[in-house]
Each structure stands twice: as C-alpha cells, then as structure tokens.
Amino acid sequence: MKVIDKILQTSKKFLEETGELAYFSARFFKEATKRPFEFKEFLRQCYNMGNSSLLLVGVTGFIIGLVFTLQSRPTLQEFGAVSWIPSMVGISIIREIGPIITALICAGRIGSGIGAELGSMRVTEQIDAMEVSGTNPFKYLVVTRIMATTLMLPILVFFGDAIAIYGSFLVENIKGDVSILLYFNEVFKHLEFGDIIPATIKSFFFGFAIGLVGCFKGFTCKKGTAGVGIAANSAVVYTSMLLFIIDFIAVFLTDIFYDL
Amino acid sequence: MKEIRENRKPVVEITNLYKSYGGNKVLDAFNLKLYEGENLVVMGKSGSGKSVMIKCLIGLEEPDSGSISIMGQAIKTLSREELDELRTEIGFLFQGSALYDSMSVRENLEFPLRRHTKKFGVIKDTTPLVMEALQNVGLAHAIDLMPNELSGGMKRRVALARTLILQPKIILYDEPTTGLDPITAKEIILLMKNIQQQYKTSSIIITHDVDCARVISNRMILLVEGTNYAEGTFDELKALKDEKVQAFFK
Numbered sequence: 422m423k424v425i426d427k428i429l430q431t432s433k434k435f436l437e438e439t440g441e442l443a444y445f446s447a448r449f450f451k452e453a454t455k456r457p458f459e460f461k462e463f464l465r466q467c468y469n470m471g472n473s474s475l476l477l478v479g480v481t482g483f484i485i486g487l488v489f490t491l492q493s494r495p496t497l498q499e500f501g502a503v504s505w506i507p508s509m510v511g512i513s514i515i516r517e518i519g520p521i522i523t524a525l526i527c528a529g530r531i532g533s534g535i536g537a538e539l540g541s542m543r544v545t546e547q548i549d550a551m552e553v554s555g556t557n558p559f560k561y562l563v564v565t566r567i568m569a570t571t572l573m574l575p576i577l578v579f580f581g582d583a584i585a586i587y588g589s590f591l592v593e594n595i596k597g598d599v600s601i602l603l604y605f606n607e608v609f610k611h612l613e614f615g616d617i618i619p620a621t622i623k624s625f626f627f628g629f630a631i632g633l634v635g636c637f638k639g640f641t642c643k644k645g646t647a648g649v650g651i652a653a654n655s656a657v658v659y660t661s662m663l664l665f666i667i668d669f670i671a672v673f674l675t676d677i678f679y680d681l
Numbered sequence: 682m683k684e685i686r687e688n689r690k691p692v693v694e695i696t697n698l699y700k701s702y703g704g705n706k707v708l709d710a711f712n713l714k715l716y717e718g719e720n721l722v723v724m725g726k727s728g729s730g731k732s733v734m735i736k737c738l739i740g741l742e743e744p745d746s747g748s749i750s751i752m753g754q755a756i757k758t759l760s761r762e763e764l765d766e767l768r769t770e771i772g773f774l775f776q777g778s779a780l781y782d783s784m785s786v787r788e789n790l791e792f793p794l795r796r797h798t799k800k801f802g803v804i805k806d807t808t809p810l811v812m813e814a815l816q817n818v819g820l821a822h823a824i825d826l827m828p829n830e831l832s833g834g835m836k837r838r839v840a841l842a843r844t845l846i847l848q849p850k851i852i853l854y855d856e857p858t859t860g861l862d863p864i865t866a867k868e869i870i871l872l873m874k875n876i877q878q879q880y881k882t883s884s885i886i887i888t889h890d891v892d893c894a895r896v897i898s899n900r901m902i903l904l905v906e907g908t909n910y911a912e913g914t915f916d917e918l919k920a921l922k923d924e925k926v927q928a929f930f931k
Binding site for chain 1: 736741769773782796847
C-alpha cells in the first residue's frame with residue numbers, strides 16, 4: 422500500500438508541476454507582448470549567455486567532430502566508403518548531434534545558472550524588492566532570459582556545428598590528405614534545406630525549453646538556501662528530459678513533412 | 682497622540698484581515714490604522730504573523746479575507762498597473778536588505794528611478810538624486826561599491842536609500858535592526874527617526890526590538906496569535922500589568 426501511495430503522490434506532484442509550468446509558460450507569452458520591453462536587459466542576457474557558453478560549445482563541438490570521424494573512419498575504410506565521411510559527418514552533425522549536444526551543454530551551463538540565480542534572488546527577497554518597487558520582476562527577469570536563450574541557442578548551435586565539421590576535416594586532412602575546399606564542398610553537396618531548417622527550428626524550441634524550465638525552477642524556488650541547490654539541479658534534469666521529448670517530436674514531424 | 686488620530690486621516694487601514702496557510706491560522710481578524718505622519722510599531726513574537734501582515738499590505742501575499750486600503754484605495758480592486766503605481770508611494774525596507782547583488786550601489790538606486798517615468802519624468806542624469814539619497818544615509822562614498830563589499834549595517838543603509846529615492850509617503854520596515862550589532866542598530870533607528878522628520882513619512886515598523894520601539898514609536902500594536910492583543914503608546918503598554926504584554930518588555 423505504501424508503494425502505491427508513493428506512486429500516487431509522485432504522479433500527483435508531477436502533474437501539478439506540469440500544470441504550473443504550463444501556466445508559467447502562458448504568463449510568459451502574455452507578459453512578452455506587453456509594453457514596456459526590457460530591451461537593455463535582454464541584450465545583456467544575450468551577451469552573457471552567448472559569451473559564457475561559446476568556449477564550452479566550441480571545444481565540445483571540436484572534440485565531437487574529431488572523435489566521430491576517428492571512430493567511423495576504420496569501419497568506412499573497410500567498405501571503401503571513406504569518401505562518404507564529409508557528407509555523413511555533415512548531415513549527422515547538423516541534423517541531430519549538433520543541436521542536441523549544444524542544447525544539453527547549455528542546459529547544464531545556462532539552465533542551471535538561471536535556476537540558481539533566480540532561486541537565490543527569490544530566497545534573499547530580491548524578487549520581492551523588485552515587485553514592491555513597482556517593477557514587474559517576471560517581465561524583467563523571466564521574459565528577458567527566456568527570449569535570450571531562445572535566440573542564442575540556434576546561434577550557438579551554428580557555431581558548434583561549424584567547429585565540429587572543422588574538427589572532422591582536421592582528421593581527414595591528416596589521415597586522408599583532403600583539402601579544406603574539397604572537404605567542405607563534399608559536406609555542402611549533400612546538405613539540403615530539409616536538413617538545416619528543421620534543425621534550426623528545433624534549436625529555437627530547445628532554447629525556449631532551457632530558459633523556461635530554468636526560470637520556472639528559480640522563480641518558484643522555496644525552502645530557503647537548500648531550495649536554490651534543488652532549483653539549479655532540477656532545472657538541468659527537467660530540461661534534459663524535455664529536450665529529448667522535443668527532439669523526438671521534432672524528428673517525428675520532420676519525418677512526416679520531409680519524408681526522410 | 683490622540684491629536685494626531687483626530688486631526689489626520691488614516692493613510693493605511695486594515696480591517697478584519699484573515700490569512701492562514703493550510704490549517705495554520707496566521708492572521709485572525711487583524712485591524713490596523715496608520716495615520717499621516719505617524720510611526721506605528723507592530724510588535725509580536727516570531728511566527729505571530731507580523732511579516733505576513735506587512736506582505737499582505739504591499740500585495741506580496743493575498744489575504745483570505747478582509748480589506749486593505751492604502752491612501753483611500755482598496756488594493757483588492759486595483760489592476761497590476763495601478764498597484765505598481767501605488768507602490769511607488771510606499772517604501773519597503775526588507776529584513777535582509779534585499780539589495781540586487783548583480784548591481785552596484787548606484788545601479789541599485791537607479792533601478793526604481795528609471796522605471797517610474799510617470800512619477801519623475803525621464804531623468805537623464807540620475808547622479809544628483811542617487812547622491813542625495815546616499816548622503817541622507819551617510820554613504821555617499823559607497824556609490825560604486827558592490828553589495829558584497831558592504832557590511833550588514835551599510836547594506837541596511839543602502840536599502841534605506843533605495844527606499845527613499847522614490848520619495849514614498851509611507852515606509853514599511855520589516856525588522857530593521859535584526860542581525861545588526863547594538864551600535865549599528867542604534868544608528869539605523871536614529872536614521873529612521875531623522876528620515877521621518879525630514880520627509881514627513883508615515884511608517885509601520887515591524888520589530889521585536891524594544892529599544893527601537895521606545896525611540897521611534899508614536900503608537901504600538903502588540904500582535905498575539907494573529908490578532909491585536911493590545912494597543913497604545915510605548916509608556917501606556919509598558920504600564921499594563923498583563924502578563925503577555927509584559928513579556929515583550931522584559
């Protein structure tokens with residue numbers, strides 16, 4: 422009986438939290454369309470998020486491109502299909518690996534940061550102070566952050582993709598003596614808009630999910646300073662789960678529209 | 682004191698305020714009137730509902746029932762925009778100062794100022810106003826410091842300056858001396874008194890610091906189990922023989 426009670430309680434908590442997240446998201450759309458717009462804070466957040474994640478996304482992308490090529494090269498060599506490496510790497514990085522890996526990195530880097538920052542502002546009454554000074558903290562803190570992650574993630578994905586393909590080229594250049602022109606020509610020859618556009622649209626949703634969950638967890642943080650840790654941690658866990666769900670839906674829809 | 686009540690209208694009026702969390706009744710038919718130019722101290726034990734009451738007053742918490750009127754406006758009937766506008770007339774000093782830690786002292790003070798163009802117009806150079814507010818709390822030299830570079834007492838003063846910069850008519854103090862050493866606490870109390878004389882504000886001060894209540898109060902309310910237990914001047918209450926009242930003055 423205890424096990425059933427626990428399952429029921431967990432399910433109830435999960436459903437309640439999903440409802441609250443849906444309400445939070447609806448409030449975002451309502452507040453985002455109302456004046457005044459906090460444009461300066463939005464730009465500051467864009468700069469902070471992009472700048473802080475650029476190196477991490479770049480290094481990860483470079484290593485992924487490098488390792489991906491190194492790992493797949495011997496197998497493809499056995500079948501005499503080494504010439505397929507640029508197109509294979511290009512398509513897989515741009516369609517799937519680039520967006521999801523960049524989004525997961527940003528969920529850890531940006532999502533947890535937002536959760537911790539807003540959480541600590543909540544427990545130290547800074548959000549209340551903003552509210553009583555007649556400023557709408559939701560607009561100033563939440564709307565700007567969600568919009569910044571939504572805009573910056575696709576840019577970071579493009580950057581990560583480019584670095585990953587460059588990493589792959591370096592392996593091909595060393596092992597197969599392929600020139601940069603030939604390599605990138607081969608990559609783009611097999612790429613279609615059907616590969617790039619769904620991945621870009623997907624990246625906007627990834628960015629939105631990272632900002633939304635991070636802000637939700639931080640803004641609704643309770644239980645004092647311990648709550649800040651929980652907010653940061655759960656922001657990463659929930660966002661990662663949400664990213665895979667969005668990815669699944671995006672691939673499913675792409676499959677229907679582009680008939681892969 | 683009676684003269685104040687007879688000649689001046691109440692700027693804040695709370696009638697039959699109820700608030701509970703789950704089964705825990707925090708405020709139980711609480712009533713309060715704050716008159717213009719008055720310093721009203723609300724004293725009570727921890728958990729007696731003081732902070733909840735002040736948060737209901739400013740609209741941070743929603744009461745279960747009862748009415749709250751500030752400067753003649755019932756806050757329940759106000760839209761978000763109207764409430765924000767009314768809030769520019771009310772200053773709130775938080776127990777933990779609540780300075781924005783990602784902003785410098787200057788930015789902390791500029792933040793509310795830049796947002797209320799209706800009240801102040803568009804201010805191109807905020808420095809004179811920021812400096813004036815900081816000079817009033819004796820911290821003009823700290824203008825470019827970050828909150829983490831300030832001591833507890835300095836933080837409280839900067840928070841007070843941030844409260845004053847909007848030139849509020851009413852100031853709410855939530856435990857203004859808690860966590861400060863006796864000397865700094867005394868300085869803050871005197872500062873609060875000077876501010877009241879200089880700006881002619883009306884204030885509600887939530888505290889359990891008897892010294893603070895003695896120096897600053899025109900009138901006091903003792904809050905016991907969410908309800909008004911006793912009301913009067915500091916001397917009137919101190920003279921009462923009631924055991925619960927005397928517990929506050931020991």
